[in-house]
Amino acid sequence: MSLRSHETIPVEIGLADVEAAATRLAPWAHRTPVLTSTTLNERSGLDVYLKCENFQRVGAFKFRGAMNALLQLDEERRFHGVVTHSSGNHAQALALAGRLLGVPVTIVMPRTAPAVKMAATEGYGARIVFCEPTLAAREAAVAAEMREHHLSLIHPYNDWDVIAGQGTAALELLDQVGRLDAVIVPVGGGGLASGTAIVAKGRAPAIHVIGAEPAAADDARRSLETGSIQPSGDPRTIADGLRTSLGARTFAVISRHVDEIVTATDDELIEATRFVWERLKIVIEPSSAVVVAPLLRGGLSVPGERVGIILSGGNVDVGPFFDLLSKRH
Amino acid sequence: MSLRSHETIPVEIGLADVEAAATRLAPWAHRTPVLTSTTLNERSGLDVYLKCENFQRVGAFKFRGAMNALLQLDEERRFHGVVTHSSGNHAQALALAGRLLGVPVTIVMPRTAPAVKMAATEGYGARIVFCEPTLAAREAAVAAEMREHHLSLIHPYNDWDVIAGQGTAALELLDQVGRLDAVIVPVGGGGLASGTAIVAKGRAPAIHVIGAEPAAADDARRSLETGSIQPSGDPRTIADGLRTSLGARTFAVISRHVDEIVTATDDELIEATRFVWERLKIVIEPSSAVVVAPLLRGGLSVPGERVGIILSGGNVDVGPFFDLLSKRH
Structure with a gap:
């Protein structure tokens, strides 16, 4: 099924709407920190800035x-x-x-x-x-x-106000690090990716905007290639936050403002999640690792060294780990 | 066994030595971030500043x-x-x-x-x-x-240069947050606690310095009570970084500059570790949780609301968790 009737809807929001959302959210949302990692920089050969939305309220940019x-x-x-x-x-x-x-x-x-x-x-x-x-x-x-x-x-992603809100993470990131050559953002339903792309292109059109999704749920890649929304079906991937298809609004933004889609296999997602826990010492959910895996794999083509990545969330059930810890102890 | 001959050695370093160490370390060590958590503040009724030495090189203040x-x-x-x-x-x-x-x-x-x-x-x-x-x-x-x-x-803790180096974490913390009413620091061999106490009392004698140790390895508490170094023996505690006894130098500093020792049971350490992973989304080792457990338990008597805690490290084997994750997937 391709939703051709939705393909050409106009993009109704811009940078100013995200900036207004940021003012509106200031008393409520955390201004999350941006971390850097020598280890990740060495592994990727880039200067990577991690916007930690896993530290956001409820543990995610949502x-x-x-x-x-x-x-x-x-x-x-x-x-x-x-x-x-x-x-x-x-x-x-x-x-x-x-x-x-x-x-x-x-x-x-x-x-x-x-x-x-x-x-x-x-x-x-x-x-x-x-x-x-x-x-x-x-x-x-x-x-x-x-x-x-x-x-x-209140739709999870196919809503202009929701998209504008999600964009405030990228707005903060740019304010915090000054300048970026590229930004990598996860693509599920596309709300975060849309907000991020609007901000990046609105602030500096030269910023290369990369959407990242699981190889097993690569509906955004297929949608951009075919020019119409491709449903993701019921994909099997550990990245449970990224199984959804794009909506008409997010497709409209992403097809205009996202330069490239990269994918990561589930094995790569697990490896990247583990890398972040072990070496960077922060808890991310496997869906967030989709922006880290391409950096570990290498071969990304970005126009410069300063790359921002949005770590979307940290909600993962650590119960089994602590059950083990208590038992072994 | 009590090491009375060691009790009265002079403290040979002060704030200036830690400041010199900070200058020396500037090109090498990470200036680790200080995080805050609405959740932890609500649970503890305090304004808590977490100095994240789990983000330090090799994953610990060491x-x-x-x-x-x-x-x-x-x-x-x-x-x-x-x-x-x-x-x-x-x-x-x-x-x-x-x-x-x-x-x-x-x-x-x-x-x-x-x-x-x-x-x-x-x-x-x-x-x-x-x-x-x-x-x-x-x-x-x-x-x-x-x-x-x-x-x-290069002794792990009973060495003035090592103690001065460990103190640089507290120095940064004070520079980053401006003012503290109390600081809580883990006590193992006492190097980090000694460096922290020298900095706190050197900068602002009113800062209440609290050492925290596992209830099962409460040798520092007993040493302060008896006025002589009490060996910790071979304690069974999940906090593997905190099983050692104090040395003559660290005892000399701690007995002068640490105001209070608090302890946490292993169950409390596991609960606090889990709290930090789940709610704060950072990976700490159980030894680090010794400074969080007293905040979750409540009843701490501190002269004000601004409390700094030093999260000493994040080196914990997450292998079993990822084995589970891969298998279940």
Whole structure:
């Protein structure tokens, strides 16, 4: 299926919208640090700047977009509340944003979602509605919630306010490091990649914008090649945050502003995750490693040495490790 | 056994020595970042500043002391080389410092040391000499190396140059955060605690200096209570970096400049390590968690809200976690 009707929608936001989002988010989101690593620089032959969104609230960049979207709702919509479908970081991000602003949040989740994700989302005070684990069931459940409870949909990525919010990470990164020759950003549904590309090209068109995705979920690469949104299907990859397809809005931005898509196999993702834990001493989730793997593999063609990468999140279940640690001890 | 003859040795270094060490180390050691965490602040009711020595070269503060000691050796001693006994972070730190300066490094290690530690130390180009896993065998092996190969001993902690080097972490921390009401530092052999205490009291005598150690290896607490060095014996604790007893020099500093010793059980150490991994998204070793556990437990009596903690290192074997991850995938 190719969604040709969506291909040519205009890009409705620009750098100024991301800058406005940054002002809006300043009291709420963390200005996350940028780290550097001698080891990573030596391995890659580049000067790499790591924007640590794993240190963001709820452990992922998703808080930026969710909060920006809620902050732009009018009073009536805030009163009725919002709904989204997600079993991942967007669910927790929206739940926390709602709690902070007093906006009721409903999350539609497949019955098969991990218990730990449900608990985390409920822990932020959101109401969970379960559905069968199919796209049709999910969309029906969201539509029913919107209709019956007058809820506003906050889409995980195909939403201009969400995209503008996600772009604030790249805005901070550029402010923090001054100048970049290239930026590498993960591509799942494309919200973070779109926001990042808008900022990079808006600030300095020469910045080479590289989207990174799992080889097993390379729908963005295929979409750019064919010129129309290619669905990702139900890909098997350890990068659980990057299994989704692009939306009409994110495809519109990415096809205009992303220069190149690179991919990494799951073996490379596991190796890169381990590299970051062992050598850089920070916890990232395998989805984040998609921007590190190309640096370890080498052969990236970038127009200069200063490369920013956005580490999207750090939510990974470390329970099994600590079970082992307790037992062995 | 109490080492009364050592109790009254003078403290031969002060703030100026640590400041000189900082200048000496500037081209070599990382100026590690200070992180903050809303979650940790909420849990502890304090403003906590985390000095991330897990991001230091070799993944631990130990590089500071080892490098400072090597940089102060004269040409002849550098030519012959140095020796130490360690199966932990000091071994790797000295090995790297030696490689950077072209100084031959010999490490005496018990035959029972983990293969991964041996490999890491050899990876930095050090020569390893094995001994039986007893104190007597270790001391005999070191003495033999010193005699036969004219090697200089770089003790892991009972050495003024090493102590001055370790103090540079606290110096940076104070420069980075401006002012602190208290600082919490792990106590193993006491090198980091001594350097930190010299800096804190040298800069602002009102800073409350808290040493933290495992409940199962509370030799520093007992040493301060009895007024003489109490050996730690062969304690069973997951905090493998904190099993050693104080030396004469570190006891001299700690008994003068450390205001209080707090302890944490191994269960608390595992819980605190997990908290830091899961919520703060950084990798620390269980020994580092000894400064976090008292904050999670609460009840700390500190004269103000601004508390600095020194996260000493992040060297922990994550292999079993990634074996699980690969298998489950």
